[in-house]
Amino acid sequence: MTDLRSVDDAIKQILAEIVPLSAESISLDAALGRTLAETVYATINLPPFPSSAVDGYAVRGADTQAAPSRLRVVADIPAGQTAEKPLEGGQAMRIMTGAPVPEGADAVVPVEATDSMWHVNDDDEALPDAVTVKEAMSENANIRPVGENIRVGDRVIEGGTVLRAQDIGMLASLGIHTVTVHQRPSVAVISTGDELTSITQPLTPGKIYDSNGYTIAALVQAHGGEALRFSPVKDTAAEVEGLFKQVLDASPNILVSTGGVSVGKYDVVRNVVEKLGAIDFWRINLRPGKPLAYGQINGVPFFGLPGNPVSAMVTFDVFVRPVMMKMAGLKTELPLAKAITAEDLTSDGRRTYARVKLTRQDGVLHATTTGTQSSGALMSMVIADGLLIIPEGHTHVPAGTQLPVRLLRDLPE
Ligand code: AMP
Numbered sequence: 001m002t003d004l005r006s007v008d009d010a011i012k013q014i015l016a017e018i019v020p021l022s023a024e025s026i027s028l029d030a031a032l033g034r035t036l037a038e039t040v041y042a043t044i045n046l047p048p049f050p051s052s053a054v055d056g057y058a059v060r061g062a063d064t065q066a067a068p069s070r071l072r073v074v075a076d077i078p079a080g081q082t083a084e085k086p087l088e089g090g091q092a093m094r095i096m097t098g099a100p101v102p103e104g105a106d107a108v109v110p111v112e113a114t115d116s117m118w119h120v121n122d123d124d125e126a127l128p129d130a131v132t133v134k135e136a137m138s139e140n141a142n143i144r145p146v147g148e149n150i151r152v153g154d155r156v157i158e159g160g161t162v163l164r165a166q167d168i169g170m171l172a173s174l175g176i177h178t179v180t181v182h183q184r185p186s187v188a189v190i191s192t193g194d195e196l197t198s199i200t201q202p203l204t205p206g207k208i209y210d211s212n213g214y215t216i217a218a219l220v221q222a223h224g225g226e227a228l229r230f231s232p233v234k235d236t237a238a239e240v241e242g243l244f245k246q247v248l249d250a251s252p253n254i255l256v257s258t259g260g261v262s263v264g265k266y267d268v269v270r271n272v273v274e275k276l277g278a279i280d281f282w283r284i285n286l287r288p289g290k291p292l293a294y295g296q297i298n299g300v301p302f303f304g305l306p307g308n309p310v311s312a313m314v315t316f317d318v319f320v321r322p323v324m325m326k327m328a329g330l331k332t333e334l335p336l337a338k339a340i341t342a343e344d345l346t347s348d349g350r351r352t353y354a355r356v357k358l359t360r361q362d363g364v365l366h367a368t369t370t371g372t373q374s375s376g377a378l379m380s381m382v383i384a385d386g387l388l389i390i391p392e393g394h395t396h397v398p399a400g401t402q403l404p405v406r407l408l409r410d411l412p413e
């Protein structure tokens with residue numbers, strides 16, 4: 001038995017209180033990677049008119065059946081222009097790919113199937129008086145009918161889709177220039193600790209640089225959020241409280257601090273958050289990252305993550321990331337791969353996120369630990385390809401066991 005709270009229970013309780021952020025309307029130019037808030041339906045047909053699929057001559061198929069046939073060329077239709085008159089029997093109109101097929105025509109002869117050749121930008125190449133069509137054309141040959149790709153009213157892109165280049169191009173094809181997307185969560189990132197020095201200042205004895213502020217801000221950005229990173233503050237209630245008030249003025253959607261939430265003499269963050277709002281302190285059945293402070297200030301969710309750099313990253317991934325995802329209208333489950341352990345592993349029975357190197361052999365991932373698993377050693381994350389998850393209750397994992405793994409980079413196939 002354990003007095004530690006399970007990871008899954010804690011996530012469930014946290015997510016129950018989170019509501020998705022409202023939608024916002026943005027320019028299509030800024031929409032890559034954003035999550036569509038509403039399903040988009042087509043308001044026009046694509047193509048909007050019957051268009052030619054080739055460069056050639058618009059004809060009546062019936063006129064070409066006794067191939068070769070000689071037809072009178074009566075007009076030229078470049079892309080973007082429409083014919084002034086309908087095509088009549090015995091006639092042909094020169095037409096370019098994407099140009100509207102004239103009324104009266106029911107096929108397009110590719111230029112290669114005629115005796116006519118033209119040269120790009122050759123001003124002397126006058127429209128010929130007549131053209132010989134060498135092959136019989138069936139009805140609708142080389143014509144893209146109206147609505148062949150998309151019809152008015154079709155569901156084009158589902159709400160909840162993370163927009164990719166092709167989705168953005170599709171929206172542009174429909175003339176949609178603003179899209180309704182979920183807001184990006186803005187996340188305030190706070191570093192606490194007397195020992196912390198801003199990276200622009202010289203290091204003095206006993207001090208270290210504030211790395212968590214940068215790691216956490218980068219994780220926020222990597223998961224589609226906007227990071228508001230603040231300079232580190234000292235472990236005094238007055239300084240921490242002053243900073244929290246300043247942070248709240250920026251109206252973030254989530255507050256994340258690192259450091260100062262453990263049981264150390266100078267761990268003041270909990271008291272300050274309790275004074276300004278409400279807080280729960282949980283000892284989580286998780287390694288690294290046992291202590292987690294969670295609460296709200298003015299309705300804004302607050303996460304007090306441990307200061308150890310690896311613990312801060314893991315607890316962010318496990319607890320903060322799903323909250324960002326829910327706010328952004330996305331699925332909260334973490335994508336996991338599977339890997340086979342290449343060596344015996346031990347754990348203390350807490351759910352363990354082990355830093356591993358991954359290699360692929362015959363399509364299967366094999367995991368080897370990165371060496372030190374100290375939660376203070378950020379280098380173990382720099383080397384790692386993934387976080388191998390040893391489930392709760394397992395103290396000995398023999399080599400050859402298949403376990404879930406959170407990938408930390410794209411791996412070669
Ligand atoms: P704490 O959670 O405040 O007890 O800190 C645990 C460990 O993490 C200590 O070794 C701290 O020096 C280190 N630490 C805390 N905050 C940071 C930070 N922002 N950047 C780098 N290391 C930190």
Ligand code: MG
Nearest residue numbers: 193259260307
């Ligand atoms: Mg500290």
